[in-house]
Amino acid sequence: MKELIFFKPYFKQVLWGGHRMRDVYGYTIPGDDTGEAWVISSNPHGQSTVTGGTYDGKTLGELWKEHRELFGGMEGDEFPLLVKIIDANDHLSIQVHPDDDYAFRHEQGSLGKTECWYILDCDEDADIIIGHHARTRQELEEMIGEGRWDDLLRKLPVHKGDFFYIPSGTVHAIRKGTLLLEVQQNSDTTYRLYDYGRLQNGKPRDLHLRQSMDVITCPCQDQTPSGPVIDHGAYETCTLVKGQYFTVDRWRIRKEAEIRQDHPFLLADVTSGSGALDGTTVRAGDHLLIPAGYGTVKAQGDLELITTYIS
Ligand code: ZN
Numbered sequence: 001m002k003e004l005i006f007f008k009p010y011f012k013q014v015l016w017g018g019h020r021m022r023d024v025y026g027y028t029i030p031g032d033d034t035g036e037a038w039v040i041s042s043n044p045h046g047q048s049t050v051t052g053g054t055y056d057g058k059t060l061g062e063l064w065k066e067h068r069e070l071f072g073g074m075e076g077d078e079f080p081l082l083v084k085i086i087d088a089n090d091h092l093s094i095q096v097h098p099d100d101d102y103a104f105r106h107e108q109g110s111l112g113k114t115e116c117w118y119i120l121d122c123d124e125d126a127d128i129i130i131g132h133h134a135r136t137r138q139e140l141e142e143m144i145g146e147g148r149w150d151d152l153l154r155k156l157p158v159h160k161g162d163f164f165y166i167p168s169g170t171v172h173a174i175r176k177g178t179l180l181l182e183v184q185q186n187s188d189t190t191y192r193l194y195d196y197g198r199l200q201n202g203k204p205r206d207l208h209l210r211q212s213m214d215v216i217t218c219p220c221q222d223q224t225p226s227g228p229v230i231d232h233g234a235y236e237t238c239t240l241v242k243g244q245y246f247t248v249d250r251w252r253i254r255k256e257a258e259i260r261q262d263h264p265f266l267l268a269d270v271t272s273g274s275g276a277l278d279g280t281t282v283r284a285g286d287h288l289l290i291p292a293g294y295g296t297v298k299a300q301g302d303l304e305l306i307t308t309y310i311s
Contacts, residue, residue, distance in 0.1 A: 002295070006288045009027070016089055016176075018087045021085060042078060047059035055067070093193075097215070098189055113188075126176070126178050127158060135219050235254060247308065258299075
């Protein structure tokens with residue numbers, strides 16, 4: 001199929017949301033508390049919808065059900081990935097996700113969740129939580145039991161362009177002042193470990209301490225380093241992660257590049273700049289699927305793309 005398939009995001013309003021997605025990408029957001037854009041999603045809680053072309057108006061879930069040829073005939077009940085943009089105007093709760101095995105056994109056959117974050121924009125002093133400082137499981141349980149969150153949680157500074165890989169079992173939290181692109185397994189299974197003691201409608205939100213302690217990797221693993229930046233002159237590439245579930249590459253195109261699509265599908269998120277893909281104008285904030293059998297995409301302009309395929 002020789003057609004690029006563009007999606008319109010599903011937006012989600014949340015207490016910690018903001019309006020950065022309108023400011024940065026010009027999206028028509030539903031309110032100044034927009035925290036998430038589900039930009040490539042077949043999740044029943046919020047589907048992205050095809051905009052333009054042969055499949056105009058169809059959801060990604062419908063494409064997956066009715067046009068499996070676009071995905072190289074891949075098997076599975078659900079499209080395997082979910083891509084979001086997240087605008088954190090306040091701290092998100094500290095959380096951890098189980099792996100597939102734990103989720104299958106304890107969450108009615110659900111999938112686990114491995115995810116990754118690419119920082120699109122952030123405040124100067126922004127930080128993020130990835131991992132923890134407990135050396136043993138006993139120390140982990142003590143620190144959680146005593147509420148020693150500042151000692152426990154590993155806080156890292158963030159800058160635009162940083163990338164973090166968060167395998168299941170990694171304690172993590174997005175904090176105030178960060179806009180990021182998240183690529184993840186298509187799963188909702190989340191265990192909340194700590195919520196800063198906040199109240200929502202007068203009550204604290206549920207915590208899942210037992211499950212969190214079951215699944216947290218201890219001691220925590222160091223970040224998987226990204227691959228080298230390879231300069232090709234007219235463009236440069238970097239493999240941000242080649243993980244168990246997905247491979248994420250960053251393309252910085254100065255003039256032009258040829259992007260080979262020889263996977264069941266390739267997702268592309270335009271994260272900055274503007275240009276064209278096979279003659280179709282694209283700009284920051286566009287999200288698309290390049291279907292199976294497409295061949296090579298010619299990218300032109302001054303733009304940055306994040307691409308994802310199934311590893
Ligand atoms: Zn998460």
